[in-house]
Amino acid sequence: MEWSDLRIFLAIAREGTLGAAARKIGQTQPTMGRRLRALEEALGQTLFQRTVDGFVLTDEGTAVLAHAERIEEEALALQRQATGAEMQLDGTLRLSSSDWFGTVMLSPVIAAFGKLQPKVVASS
Amino acid sequence: MEWSDLRIFLAIAREGTLGAAARKIGQTQPTMGRRLRALEEALGQTLFQRTVDGFVLTDEGTAVLAHAERIEEEALALQRQATGAEMQLDGTLRLSSSDWFGTVMLSPVIAAFGKLQPKVVASS
DNA sequence: TGAGATTACGGGGAACGTAATTATC
DNA sequence: GATAATTACGTTCCCCGTAATCTCA
Numbered sequence: 001m002e003w004s005d006l007r008i009f010l011a012i013a014r015e016g017t018l019g020a021a022a023r024k025i026g027q028t029q030p031t032m033g034r035r036l037r038a039l040e041e042a043l044g045q046t047l048f049q050r051t052v053d054g055f056v057l058t059d060e061g062t063a064v065l066a067h068a069e070r071i072e073e074e075a076l077a078l079q080r081q082a083t084g085a086e087m088q089l090d091g092t093l094r095l096s097s098s099d100w101f102g103t104v105m106l107s108p109v110i111a112a113f114g115k116l117q118p119k120v121v122a123s124s
Numbered sequence: 125m126e127w128s129d130l131r132i133f134l135a136i137a138r139e140g141t142l143g144a145a146a147r148k149i150g151q152t153q154p155t156m157g158r159r160l161r162a163l164e165e166a167l168g169q170t171l172f173q174r175t176v177d178g179f180v181l182t183d184e185g186t187a188v189l190a191h192a193e194r195i196e197e198e199a200l201a202l203q204r205q206a207t208g209a210e211m212q213l214d215g216t217l218r219l220s221s222s223d224w225f226g227t228v229m230l231s232p233v234i235a236a237f238g239k240l241q242p243k244v245v246a247s248s
Numbered sequence: 249t250g251a252g253a254t255t256a257c258g259g260g261g262a263a264c265g266t267a268a269t270t271a272t273c
Numbered sequence: 274g275a276t277a278a279t280t281a282c283g284t285t286c287c288c289c290g291t292a293a294t295c296t297c298a
Contacts, residue, residue, distance in 0.1 A: 063205055154280085155265080
C-alpha cells in the first residue's frame with residue numbers, strides 16, 4: 001500500500017466525485033481514478049460504490065476512512081510542529097579575514113549561509 | 125510532505141544507517157538519502173545528525189518519530205483490517221446456456237471470475 | 249447536452265541504480 | 274582496506290495529462 005494514496009482516498013470520500021477531489025488536490029480526474037484503483041487493489045477490496053450520484057463508501061471503505069482520518073490528523077500535527085519549530089536566526093554577522101581568504105574562501109560560504117538565514121545580515 | 129517518505133524515515137531511525145535501512149526496505153543507499161533529504165526539506169528541518177556512528181535523531185527528529193510511529197500503527201491496523209475483511213466465496217457455480225453462448229460469451233467471464241474466486245468451482 | 253467516469257495513448261521527467269568519490273575507522 | 278555517505282551521471286519506466294469514449298441524467 002502506498003501511504004500517499006490515502007490522501008487521495010480522503011479527498012474522494014469528502015468530495016464524492018473524482019472531478020471535485022481532483023480540483024481540490026490539484027490533480028486530474030484520471031489520476032484520481034488510477035490512484036484509487038491502486039489503493040483498492042493493494043488492499044484487496046472495494047472502497048467505494050460507483051453510484052449514479054458519485055462515490056459512496058462501502059462498509060469496508062468506511063472502516064478505512066476512520067484510520068485514514070487518524071493518519072491525516074497525525075500528519076497534520078507533525079507538519080504543524082515542524083513548521084512551528086522552524087526557527088530563524090536574526091542579527092548581524094561580522095567577520096574579518098585577509099583579503100584573499102575572504103574573497104576566495106569565505107564569499108561562497110557567506111552566500112550559502114545567507115540563503116539559509118536571510119534575516120542575518122553580513123557586514124564588513 | 126510526502127506521506128510515503130515517513131516509512132523511509134522510520135526505517136532509518138530504526139536501523140541507524142542508510143545501508144541497513146535500504147536493505148530492510150529493498151532500496152538502495154542513495155535512494156534512502158534522497159528520500160530523507162526530501163522529507164527534511166519539506167519539513168524545513170533536520171531530522172538526523174550525521175554522526176560518525178550512523179544517523180542519530182535530532183530533537184525535532186525525535187518529535188517527528190512519535191507522530192510517524194502512530195501513523196505507521198494506523199496504517200498497519202488499516203491493512204490488517206482490510207486483509208481480514210477480505211472474503212472468499214467458496215462453493216460450486218453451476219449454470220447452463222446454449223452452446224454457442226456458453227463458449228463465446230460466458231467462457232471468458234467464467235475464467236475471469238475463477239481468478240477472483242479460486243475457491244469456487246464451475247461445473248457443467 | 250452536460251457532467252462525470254473510464255479508457256487510450258503518447259511524452260516528459262522524476263526517481264532510481266550504478267559507479268565514482270569522499271571520509272572515517 | 275572496509276564500510277558508509279554523498280555526488281555524478283545516464284537511463285528507464287512510470288505516472289501523469291490530453292484527448293477520446295461511454296454512460297447517465
